[in-house]
Amino acid sequence: MTLQTSWSLEDTAARRDRYYAASQRKFVPFRDPMVFRRGQMQYLWDQDGRKYTDLLGMNVCVSVGHSHPVVVKAAMEQAQELTHCTTMFYHPVPAHFAEELANTMPKGPKGDIEWVVHFTNSGSEAIDLAMAMARGYTGNLDLLALRTAYHGPTSAAQSVTGIAGWRHPGMPGNVAFVAEPNQYRGIFGQNAGAAPYLDEIERVIQTSTTGRIAGMLVESVQGYGGIIEMPPGYMSGAAERVRAAGGLYIADEVQSGFGRTGDHMWGFEADGVIPDIVVMAKGISNGFPLGAVVARKEIAAPMAEKFMFHTYGANPTSCAAGRAVLQIIREDKVQENARVVGGALLKRLHALKERHSAIGDVRGRGLMLAIEMVKDPATKAPDAQTTSAVFEACRQAGLILSKSGPFQSCLRMVPPMCLSMEDVDDVAQKLDAAFTNAARAR
Numbered sequence: 001m002t003l004q005t006s007w008s009l010e011d012t013a014a015r016r017d018r019y020y021a022a023s024q025r026k027f028v029p030f031r032d033p034m035v036f037r038r039g040q041m042q043y044l045w046d047q048d049g050r051k052y053t054d055l056l057g058m059n060v061c062v063s064v065g066h067s068h069p070v071v072v073k074a075a076m077e078q079a080q081e082l083t084h085c086t087t088m089f090y091h092p093v094p095a096h097f098a099e100e101l102a103n104t105m106p107k108g109p110k111g112d113i114e115w116v117v118h119f120t121n122s123g124s125e126a127i128d129l130a131m132a133m134a135r136g137y138t139g140n141l142d143l144l145a146l147r148t149a150y151h152g153p154t155s156a157a158q159s160v161t162g163i164a165g166w167r168h169p170g171m172p173g174n175v176a177f178v179a180e181p182n183q184y185r186g187i188f189g190q191n192a193g194a195a196p197y198l199d200e201i202e203r204v205i206q207t208s209t210t211g212r213i214a215g216m217l218v219e220s221v222q223g224y225g226g227i228i229e230m231p232p233g234y235m236s237g238a239a240e241r242v243r244a245a246g247g248l249y250i251a252d253e254v255q256s257g258f259g260r261t262g263d264h265m266w267g268f269e270a271d272g273v274i275p276d277i278v279v280m281a282k283g284i285s286n287g288f289p290l291g292a293v294v295a296r297k298e299i300a301a302p303m304a305e306k307f308m309f310h311t312y313g314a315n316p317t318s319c320a321a322g323r324a325v326l327q328i329i330r331e332d333k334v335q336e337n338a339r340v341v342g343g344a345l346l347k348r349l350h351a352l353k354e355r356h357s358a359i360g361d362v363r364g365r366g367l368m369l370a371i372e373m374v375k376d377p378a379t380k381a382p383d384a385q386t387t388s389a390v391f392e393a394c395r396q397a398g399l400i401l402s403k404s405g406p407f408q409s410c411l412r413m414v415p416p417m418c419l420s421m422e423d424v425d426d427v428a429q430k431l432d433a434a435f436t437n438a439a440r441a442r
Contacts, residue, residue: 039066220267262339
C-alpha cells in the first residue's frame with residue numbers, strides 16, 4: 001500500500017490550519033507559507049522546484065549537509081536491520097557513539113577526567129536532565145541562567161529561558177537570571193569585557209539565591225538570543241564563581257557545538273574552560289532526532305539511584321547517523337571549512353555594515369553569524385521592521401535565514417557547515433540588494 005501525499009501548498013496549509021494545534025502553528029516567520037520538497041547539502045528546493053541557499057540549517061539541525069549521503073547510508077542500513085531498540089537492551093551502535101562523543105571532550109591538565117553520556121530524545125530533554133543532574137549531585141536547588149538565554153520549550157527548559165515571548169505560565173522556580181555579557185548592547189555598555197558581568201554573577205548569587213547553587217547554564221554562543229558570543233574570560237570566570245558557590249558549570253552546546261564556530265569542536269573551548277556538564281543536540285545527528293548530556297562520571301553517578309528513561313534516547317538509527325556526522329567532521333575537515341568560509345562571509349557582512357546604516361552590528365564566528373538592525377546607530381533602538389523586510393526580501397531572492405534576538409531585530413545565519421566559498425559572493429550580493437530595497441521602501 002502506498003500512502004498518498006499532496007505537495008500542493010494550498011492543501012498543506014489547509015491541513016496545518018485545520019489539524020495543527022495553535023501552539024504549533026505559531027512558529028511560521030514568513031509572510032507566505034513555504035513547502036520544501038528536497039534538500040542536498042547547503043541547498044533546498046521547494047514544491048515548485050525553486051532552489052534556495054539554506055542559511056538556517058533547519059534551525060541548526062542540519063550540520064554537515066541536507067541528505068548527506070554518508071549519513072543517509074548509515075541511518076538506512078541501521079533502520080533496515082533494527083530501527084529502534086530500547087535502552088533496557090544492549091546495542092553496539094549507541095555504545096560506540098557514546099565512546100566517540102566522550103573522546104571529543106577535554107581530559108583536563110592531568111588527563112584524568114572521565115566523561116559519560118546519557119542520550120535523550122531532544123535538546124530540551126537534555127537540558128531538563130542536566131538540571132536534575134546538577135541538583136541531584138550538589139544537593140542545591142538554585143540555578144543561574146542568562147537573561148536572553150534560550151534552552152528549550154519543555155517546562156524545566158523554559159524556566160531557564162530568559163525571554164518572555166518564549167515562556168508560558170507555570171514554569172518551575174528556583175532560577176535566578178544574570179545579565180548576558182552582550183558586547184554590543186549590554187547593560188555595562190559596548191565592549192565592556194567580561195569583568196562587570198562576572199561581578200554581576202556574584203551579586204545575583206548573593207541577593208537572588210540561597211548563596212549555594214546547583215549550577216549555571218551558559219550557551220557558549222547564544223543562538224536565539226541573537227548570536228551573542230561570550231567575551232574572553234567570561235566562561236572560565238563564570239565557572240570559577242559558580243563552583244565557589246557549590247554549583248556546576250553547564251555548557252549548552254545545542255547550537256554552537258560540532259565544529260560550528262570553526263576554531264573548536266565545542267564553543268566552550270574558546271575560553272579554555274572545562275565544564276562539568278555539556279548539553280548537545282540539533283547538529284548531533286544531522287536532522288535525526290537525538291540529544292545528549294555528556295557529564296563527568298562522578299557527577300552523573302547519583303542519577304543511578306532513581307529510574308531515568310528517555311523513550312527514543314539511544315535510538316540506534318539516530319545514533320548511526322550521529323556516528324556518521326562525527327566521521328564526516330573528522331574526515332572532510334568540516335570544522336576548518338566553517339572557520340574559513342565563515343570568516344570570509346563575516347568580512348562581507350562587515351562591508352555591508354559600512355554600506356547600510358540600518359546595520360548596527362555584525363558578529364559571530366565560524367558559521368554562526370548575525371546581523372543586528374537598529375533604527376539609529378547612536379541609540380541602538382532595535383529595528384524589527386527592517387529586519388522583517390530584509391528577511392522577506394532574502395526569501396524572495398532564494399536565501400533562507402531566521403529572525404532572532406529578544407527584539408526579533410537580528411538575522412541569524414547558521415547554515416550547513418558545507419557552505420562553500422562560491423556561496424559567499426551570492427549570499428553577500430543578495431543581502432546587499434535586500435538592504436538596498438528595504439532602505440528604499442522606508
